[in-house]
Structures are given as structure tokens and as C-alpha cells.
Amino acid sequence: MTDFDQFEDEDDTPKSKTQIKREMEALQEIGKKLLQLSKSQQKKVPMSDTLRDALNEADRIKQHEATRRHLQYIGKVMRSEDHQAIEQRLALFDTTSAAYNKLFHQLELKRDALIGENSKEELANYLDEHPEVEDIQTLRNLIRQSQKEVSQQGKTTNRKKLFRFLRETEEKRLGLAE
CATH class of the missing domain: 1.10.60.30 (PSPTO4464-like domains)
Incomplete structure (x- = not known):
């Protein structure tokens, strides 16, 4: 051949x-x-x-x-x-690729949903979809602190931490984490 x-x-x-x-x-x-x-x-x-x-x-x-x-x-x-x-x-x-941008926007939407009005339902759905999440207490704390930030219309530190937590979880699931 x-x-x-x-x-x-x-x-x-x-x-x-x-x-x-x-x-x-x-x-x-x-x-x-x-x-x-x-x-x-x-x-x-x-x-x-x-x-x-x-x-x-x-x-x-x-x-x-x-x-x-x-x-x-x-x-x-x-x-x-x-x-x-x-x-x-x-x-x-590749940060300019459509796949990267799609993943980034999905994570932003998930973060916003977790912070939003139906946060308990969204958290339950998220944990069902991602059973590999080990540190649920940290996730709950980040959500709670992010909700406080949104209500105070102040800093975005905890929202960024929540996004980073979601991104790291997704990277582990996709096999991208070290």
C-alpha cells in the first residue's frame, strides 16, 4: 500500500x-x-x-x-x-476560534444563571450535569458572594472567581486540565 x-x-x-x-x-x-x-x-x-x-x-x-x-x-x-x-x-x-468562544459564552451564561433568580434549581441542574464537582461548598459560597456583588452593583471579584471555578471544572471534564 x-x-x-x-x-x-x-x-x-x-x-x-x-x-x-x-x-x-x-x-x-x-x-x-x-x-x-x-x-x-x-x-x-x-x-x-x-x-x-x-x-x-x-x-x-x-x-x-x-x-x-x-x-x-x-x-x-x-x-x-x-x-x-x-x-x-x-x-x-485558540482564543480566536469559534469553539473557544462558544465554550466561553456557555460558561458565562451558566455563571449568570447560577447567580440569577432560580439559582437553587440551576445549581441542582449543574450538579446533575457535572457529578465530578467535588467542592460543592466552595461553589455555593461563590454563588452566594456573587449574588451579593450583583445586588450591591460593586466589585466583580467573586463573579470572576465563580467563572474560573466553572472553567476549571469544564477543563477537567474535557481533559484540558493539568
């Missing part, structure tokens, strides 16, 4: 060389994005040991041409990876 065989469609019509080249360049771009992540972020991305070793090796390479060739190698290794899962995880690290 050649490298090009795995890029054929299900209907047995082979892809053009241009399409194969575009796909390989797209995989190299994913590899570039992986290289731009910090080591702790790279650990959170699902990948094989071969790809992880290739990314570690890229840190050692300094010459431009050698870096270009190594990116081609990373693109080749990426062919056997689940690149959709890698792209989804990369999107959660």
Missing part, C-alpha cells in the same frame, strides 16, 4: 494529486499549530508517541530548511493520527 492509497474516496475514484497535496499541506499546518503550543498544552492533545517524539525533535532543529523538512515529516506522521480530534483540541486552545 502506498501513501496515496489511504487518501482514496470510498467510491474508489482516486483523488487528484492536487487534492492529495492540499490535504498533506493541511496536515503540516496542524503540525505547525502543534509546535506553537506550550509543552503543557501539547500533553493535553491526543496523539501517538511517534508524533509526540517528532514534536520534541522539532524543538532541537534550528535551520530553516531542516525545519521545513521536519514539518513535512510531521505531516506524514499526522496521516496516521486522528487529526479531527487534534484539530478540535487545538480549537479550544
Whole structure:
């Protein structure tokens, strides 16, 4: 089996060389994005040991041409990876991506709902959806203090702490936490 065989469609019509080249360049771009992540972020991305070793090796390479060739190698290794899962995880690290913004807005809405009028019902729903929450007392205290802040129209410290608590819980659930 050649490298090009795995890029054929299900209907047995082979892809053009241009399409194969575009796909390989797209995989190299994913590899570039992986290289731009910090080591702790790279650990959170699902990948094989071969790809992880290739990314570690890229840190050692300094010459431009050698870096270009190594990116081609990373693109080749990426062919056997689940690149959709890698792209989804990369999107959660990219603050300009739609996935990151969607997650951020969902957390803001959840925080506002927990502070709002039906906070006891929202808290019960939240705990049903997130059984992994261990520190329920801290969550309740943050909600109570945030409600006081809203009524006093003052500082936003506790609301930020509540948001951070919700974000950390979501990151643990998604496997993004360290």
C-alpha cells in the first residue's frame, strides 16, 4: 500500500494529486499549530508517541530548511493520527476560534444563571450535569458572594472567581486540565 492509497474516496475514484497535496499541506499546518503550543498544552492533545517524539525533535532543529523538512515529516506522521480530534483540541486552545468562544459564552451564561433568580434549581441542574464537582461548598459560597456583588452593583471579584471555578471544572471534564 502506498501513501496515496489511504487518501482514496470510498467510491474508489482516486483523488487528484492536487487534492492529495492540499490535504498533506493541511496536515503540516496542524503540525505547525502543534509546535506553537506550550509543552503543557501539547500533553493535553491526543496523539501517538511517534508524533509526540517528532514534536520534541522539532524543538532541537534550528535551520530553516531542516525545519521545513521536519514539518513535512510531521505531516506524514499526522496521516496516521486522528487529526479531527487534534484539530478540535487545538480549537479550544485558540482564543480566536469559534469553539473557544462558544465554550466561553456557555460558561458565562451558566455563571449568570447560577447567580440569577432560580439559582437553587440551576445549581441542582449543574450538579446533575457535572457529578465530578467535588467542592460543592466552595461553589455555593461563590454563588452566594456573587449574588451579593450583583445586588450591591460593586466589585466583580467573586463573579470572576465563580467563572474560573466553572472553567476549571469544564477543563477537567474535557481533559484540558493539568
